Amino acid sequence: MDIGIVGLGLIGGSLGLDLRACGHRVLGNSRRQETCQLAVARGIVDDAGVDLTLMAEAEVVFICTPLSVIVPTVEQLIPHLQPAAVLTDVGSVKTPIVEALTPLWPNFVGGHPMAGKAESGIEVAQSSLFAGRPYVTTPVASTPPAALEVVEDLARSLGSRLYRCSPEDHDRAVAWISHLPVTVSASLISACISEPDPAVLSLAKQLASTGFRDTSRVGGGNPELGLLMAKYNRLELLRALQTYRGQLDQFIAQIEREDWSALEQQLTQTQQARPDFLEFD
Amino acid sequence: MDIGIVGLGLIGGSLGLDLRACGHRVLGNSRRQETCQLAVARGIVDDAGVDLTLMAEAEVVFICTPLSVIVPTVEQLIPHLQPAAVLTDVGSVKTPIVEALTPLWPNFVGGHPMAGKAESGIEVAQSSLFAGRPYVTTPVASTPPAALEVVEDLARSLGSRLYRCSPEDHDRAVAWISHLPVTVSASLISACISEPDPAVLSLAKQLASTGFRDTSRVGGGNPELGLLMAKYNRLELLRALQTYRGQLDQFIAQIEREDWSALEQQLTQTQQARPDFLEFD
Numbered sequence: 001m002d003i004g005i006v007g008l009g010l011i012g013g014s015l016g017l018d019l020r021a022c023g024h025r026v027l028g029n030s031r032r033q034e035t036c037q038l039a040v041a042r043g044i045v046d047d048a049g050v051d052l053t054l055m056a057e058a059e060v061v062f063i064c065t066p067l068s069v070i071v072p073t074v075e076q077l078i079p080h081l082q083p084a085a086v087l088t089d090v091g092s093v094k095t096p097i098v099e100a101l102t103p104l105w106p107n108f109v110g111g112h113p114m115a116g117k118a119e120s121g122i123e124v125a126q127s128s129l130f131a132g133r134p135y136v137t138t139p140v141a142s143t144p145p146a147a148l149e150v151v152e153d154l155a156r157s158l159g160s161r162l163y164r165c166s167p168e169d170h171d172r173a174v175a176w177i178s179h180l181p182v183t184v185s186a187s188l189i190s191a192c193i194s195e196p197d198p199a200v201l202s203l204a205k206q207l208a209s210t211g212f213r214d215t216s217r218v219g220g221g222n223p224e225l226g227l228l229m230a231k232y233n234r235l236e237l238l239r240a241l242q243t244y245r246g247q248l249d250q251f252i253a254q255i256e257r258e259d260w261s262a263l264e265q266q267l268t269q270t271q272q273a274r275p276d277f278l279e280f281d
Numbered sequence: 282m283d284i285g286i287v288g289l290g291l292i293g294g295s296l297g298l299d300l301r302a303c304g305h306r307v308l309g310n311s312r313r314q315e316t317c318q319l320a321v322a323r324g325i326v327d328d329a330g331v332d333l334t335l336m337a338e339a340e341v342v343f344i345c346t347p348l349s350v351i352v353p354t355v356e357q358l359i360p361h362l363q364p365a366a367v368l369t370d371v372g373s374v375k376t377p378i379v380e381a382l383t384p385l386w387p388n389f390v391g392g393h394p395m396a397g398k399a400e401s402g403i404e405v406a407q408s409s410l411f412a413g414r415p416y417v418t419t420p421v422a423s424t425p426p427a428a429l430e431v432v433e434d435l436a437r438s439l440g441s442r443l444y445r446c447s448p449e450d451h452d453r454a455v456a457w458i459s460h461l462p463v464t465v466s467a468s469l470i471s472a473c474i475s476e477p478d479p480a481v482l483s484l485a486k487q488l489a490s491t492g493f494r495d496t497s498r499v500g501g502g503n504p505e506l507g508l509l510m511a512k513y514n515r516l517e518l519l520r521a522l523q524t525y526r527g528q529l530d531q532f533i534a535q536i537e538r539e540d541w542s543a544l545e546q547q548l549t550q551t552q553q554a555r556p557d558f559l560e561f562d
Contacts, residue, residue, distance in 0.1 A: 114488060114490060133490075134487065134488050134490075136488070161487075163484065163487065163488070165480070165484055169478075169480060169481050169484060170484070172476075172478070172481045172485075173481050173484040173485040173488055174485075174488060176472070176473045176476060176481075176485045177473065177485045177486075177488055177489040177490070177492070177493040178488075178490075178492050178493070180469065180472065180473075181469060181492050181493055181496035181497075182492070183529070183532050183536075184465060184466075184468075184469050184496060184529075185465075185496050186532065186547070186548055186551045187465075187525060187528040187529040187532055188461065188462060188465050188525065189551040189554050189555055189558075190528040190531070190532075190547065190550070190551055191457070191461065191521065191524045191525040191527075191528045192457045192458065192461075192554075192558070193550075193554045194524055194528065195453075195457060195524075197450075197453070199446070199450060200450050200453045200454050200457075203444065203446055203450060203451075203454040204453075204454040204455075204457045204458045204558070205557050205558050205560070206415065206442075206444065206560070206561060207395060207415050207417070207444070207454055207455060207458055207459075208458040208558035208559065209395065209414075209458070209459075211458070211459050211462050211463070211498075211499045212458040212459070212462055212558055212559075213558075213559055214495040214496070214498045214499065215462035215465060215466050215495070215496055215498070215499055216462075216551075216555055216558065217492075217495045217496070218492045218495065218496055219551050219555075220551055220552050220554070220555030220556075221552065222552070223545050223548035223549045223551075223552055224545075226544075226548045227541060227544055227545050227548060230536050230541075230544060231539075231541060234536060234539070237536060238533065238536055238537060240472065241529070241532075241533050241536070242533075243472045243475055243476075244468060244469065244472040244529075245526075245529060245530075245533070246472075247468040247471040247472045247475065248464070248465075248468040248522070248525075248526060248529070249526075250471075251464050251467065251468055251471075251522070252519065252522050252523075252526070255464075255511050255515060255518060255519055255522070256519060258512075258515070260508060260511075260512060263507075263508055263511060264504050264505075264508050266467070266471065267467055267504035267507045267508060268504045269471070269474075270467040270470040270471055270497075270500050270501055270504075271501050271502065271503070271504055273470050273473075273474045273501070274470055274497055274500075274501030275501075276486050277470075277473070277485070277486045277489035277493055277494075277497065278489065278493075278494055279486070279487070280487060
């Protein structure tokens with residue numbers, strides 16, 4: 001199959017490596033000529049160019065740009081596409097993308113391969129990044145079943161675990177397990193550095209260990225990613241945050257009124273619930 | 282030196298291994314005869330017994346029991362102690378312990394070796410558990426300098442990083458970096474499992490990955506430890522929680538009013554601040 005990849009970063013580059021390994025012909029696009037050259041040199045793509053004309057040869061095109069430029073990229077891409085081409089994206093929020101792209105290209109399938117690394121860019125692209133990881137497709141009523149099947153077959157060939165749900169359910173689920181943790185964790189760092197006594201703050205920094213390290217990790221990550229999550233999944237994130245705030249207030253109330261049996265019960269519940277979220281990870 | 286260890290769990294057992302390796306004679310005490318036998322068999326102590334009479338031979342005694350029984354244990358121990366014996370504890374909260382024990386035994390020095398493992402008990406005691414880890418002493422105005430020096434010399438011989446501060450500063454610092462993260466993290470798990478749609482909850486569980494895993498780790502830990510922290514460091518934990526809630530509300534307000542530049546600025550600040558807390562870990 002001839003497969004186009006628009007946006008050659010970590011995700012686009014890693015997709016290229018795996019799809020070529022499966023025997024497909026992969027055509028890449030990047031705004032930067034150096035990235036195109038590197039993609040060809042590293043065997044990530046068969047051919048690549050800075051303009052979108054190459055995409056006329058593709059039967060399937062993966063949009064792997066940052067979330068904020070998916071829609072304008074597709075608007076520029078459409079004049080070059082074959083009428084039967086299947087279009088899919090890899091954005092981490094689905095509702096606004098699916099709502100914008102479905103009217104523009106009927107053969108569009110929203111997708112989200114959930115793999116990543118701390119670093120980004122084509123330099124860190126790698127084989128088998130998606131193996132064993134979730135790949136969510138988010139068809140709507142008008143999504144052609146044949147287009148969905150093409151995307152899911154490719155996702156399966158990457159070794160991913162396939163899930164299929166509505167864009168709204170996807171965004172609500174990732175708000176809980178991916179976007180809420182970022183805000184919760186960032187608030188922890190903000191709270192700690194607001195300690196007014198410099199001697200206590202300095203001591204806290206020197207005593208911090210794995211508990212602080214793990215709980216603060218995603219809140220100390222790339223600010224652009226946190227910003228994009230909040231912008232594009234704003235309503236689901238706010239909903240999760242309000243629920244979180246209610247749970248936090250409940251813990252605070254238990255400690256304030258020294259209701260130790262209620263606190264122990266709730267901590268026992270969180271201990272018991274956590275493994276259900278880690279079954280596949 | 283003849284050193285007593287009352288309470289032969291992970292901390293007491295690991296102390297015994299290191300102190301014997303330094304050439305000291307180590308005398309252990311546990312309520313359980315099997316633990317005493319195991320401690321002798323594993324070379325953790327030179328001798329051990331279920332009653333406290335053995336402690337009459339010790340020049341320094343480490344109280345390594347759970348936080349909740351430190352004070353009653355010391356009350357039972359005092360009739361057996363040599364008049365010049367130095368007494369110290371390893372409790373993770375210092376103000377209530379130091380306030381209770383200083384009037385009971387003038388030669389008392391509050392201490393907190395900050396090392397641990399996921400598992401507890403003498404079975405997981407190990408050499409060099411404290412090497413490179415913080416060991417905080419919390420003397421007060423009446424603490425004899427000679428007693429403090431004895432405890433700090435022993436802590437230094439374990440390879441620990443020594444810190445000295447007031448019990449109040451210790452408790453405030455650990456509230457930020459150890460006790461607040463537990464509540465923040467437990468609230469995350471509680472919030473996620475309150476999702477009312479079973480399909481979304483099931484999807485969230487299957488999509489959860491490293492971000493959720495790390496942020497939820499300490500909130501899904503041993504409920505007894507979380508409970509003890511809240512009980513014994515209640516006021517400092519509540520103070521930290523109120524500050525945290527203020528920071529969380531600030532994030533929520535930024536997202537509500539779509540103030541993306543303020544959100545980006547705050548996420549940039551948390552990204553920049555985090556490494557200061559991880560310098561030694």
